[in-house]
Amino acid sequence: MPEQPRDVPEPTLFTWEFAADPYPAYAWLREHAPVRRTTLPSGVEAWLVTRYADARQALADPRLSKNPQTHSESAHARGKVGIPGEQRADLMTHLLNIDPPDHTRLRRLVSKAFTPRRVAAFAPRVRELTDQLIDAFEERGEADLIHEFAFPLPIYAICDLLGVPREDQDDFRDWAGSMIRHGGGPRGGVARAVKRIRAYLAELIHRKRETLGAEGADEDLISGLIRASDHGEHLTENEAAAMAFILLFAGFETTVNLIGNGMYALLRHPVQRARLQRALEEGDERLLAAGVEELLRYDGPVEIATWRFATEPLTIGGERIAEGEPVLVVLAAADRDPERFRDPDVLDLTRTDNQHLGYGHGIHYCLGAPLARLEAQTAIGTLLRRLPDIRLAVDSDDLRWRGGLIMRGLRTLPVTWSSPG
Numbered sequence: 001m002p003e004q005p006r007d008v009p010e011p012t013l014f015t016w017e018f019a020a021d022p023y024p025a026y027a028w029l030r031e032h033a034p035v036r037r038t039t040l041p042s043g044v045e046a047w048l049v050t051r052y053a054d055a056r057q058a059l060a061d062p063r064l065s066k067n068p069q070t071h072s073e074s075a076h077a078r079g080k081v082g083i084p085g086e087q088r089a090d091l092m093t094h095l096l097n098i099d100p101p102d103h104t105r106l107r108r109l110v111s112k113a114f115t116p117r118r119v120a121a122f123a124p125r126v127r128e129l130t131d132q133l134i135d136a137f138e139e140r141g142e143a144d145l146i147h148e149f150a151f152p153l154p155i156y157a158i159c160d161l162l163g164v165p166r167e168d169q170d171d172f173r174d175w176a177g178s179m180i181r182h183g184g185g186p187r188g189g190v191a192r193a194v195k196r197i198r199a200y201l202a203e204l205i206h207r208k209r210e211t212l213g214a215e216g217a218d219e220d221l222i223s224g225l226i227r228a229s230d231h232g233e234h235l236t237e238n239e240a241a242a243m244a245f246i247l248l249f250a251g252f253e254t255t256v257n258l259i260g261n262g263m264y265a266l267l268r269h270p271v272q273r274a275r276l277q278r279a280l281e282e283g284d285e286r287l288l289a290a291g292v293e294e295l296l297r298y299d300g301p302v303e304i305a306t307w308r309f310a311t312e313p314l315t316i317g318g319e320r321i322a323e324g325e326p327v328l329v330v331l332a333a334a335d336r337d338p339e340r341f342r343d344p345d346v347l348d349l350t351r352t353d354n355q356h357l358g359y360g361h362g363i364h365y366c367l368g369a370p371l372a373r374l375e376a377q378t379a380i381g382t383l384l385r386r387l388p389d390i391r392l393a394v395d396s397d398d399l400r401w402r403g404g405l406i407m408r409g410l411r412t413l414p415v416t417w418s419s420p421g
């Protein structure tokens, strides 16, 4: 480990200042304590892994289990990790909380229903949703991009894709809102929202099973899942509900924050943004695709990957990790590692060597990455085309970041532009 210079003290993690800009603290950790045992705000002790090479290795290491229930001494068992209350058992069976062979079986099953073809066919609907949301505030010349745009877009999109009827989608918007609002705070609101969602999904799955029609191209995802399970693969009712739940929520707050953090970064980098706008005016979408990847590397929505637990003693980056101990891979730190990325703190939309970890790595690599890319490219491209002089309406220092452990995102993003009228 390099010697620590006296004038750079160890940063304090998880304060409000840290939430606003965690990158200097991550740079310190990468340099001085790349695998560091630390106490989280919840009181749980966990290892933070911050270097790219260690992070990539840890994400794919089969000795790090995703199933918190197998570790009776783990933080999860003490009720400090994940979803609280009696809902936990039911929703445990989702992809991010299980290991092979169950993970392999369930991932194969959902992959049959959640195909790149299905996502590509969904592009016109995402464009329509994006335009409708902008139509609602364009004349006003100002909006909060989080609440009026980045938040509703993915929730309506994933509800449509799953096959939640339109008339029920505003309920989901409310439940999702209360999950985000209570995310890092009191657990009661989350537990209530989860309970409602669980009951709703159980009923929806039941209804869809009853009315499953002939195999058709425009079938929704939940019906696709039921059909895949009816074709011989085994999927319990709980697993189906947990799958629908993880698709809703893994794909929701992440996308909100990719659009939010991404637009914020563009608004603060006028040269990069002008370049992207020029390309879009010329009908060239390539920079948009590369640019969204760079926005994800530069300030992605998943700051820290979800919980992992050592199933046996192992060594990461020279540190001994004991059996049962939790390991958190800090994607945001790994994606700014100068050992892997040239000028990592510079936003460069034309960056080519950009194998970031924003969608994770290994068997839990983001299942929804094609949908996330479609939504973020459509959202950011359309905003820049339709509101070409969009700008921040407040000083950056006045913006507040959410303080959660795993997600990184803004509470609000007030913007303004010259309205057409």
Ligand code: HEM
Pocket (backbone or CB within 6 Å): 059, 095, 096, 097, 107, 158, 246, 247, 248, 250, 251, 252, 254, 255, 258, 300, 301, 302, 305, 306, 307, 357, 358, 359, 360, 361, 363, 364, 365, 366, 367, 368, 369, 371, 372
């Ligand atoms: C897993 C990021 C959008 C569904 C993951 C993981 C990351 C991630 C980092 C791995 C976590 C870990 O290993 O601990 C993102 C980002 C998104 C996004 C940055 C958007 C900007 C979506 C969308 C969906 C989705 C739109 C679905 C509709 C999933 C699922 C998993 C996952 C199901 C678990 C996969 C598994 O365990 O096999 N995502 N995600 N994600 N994501 Fe995404």
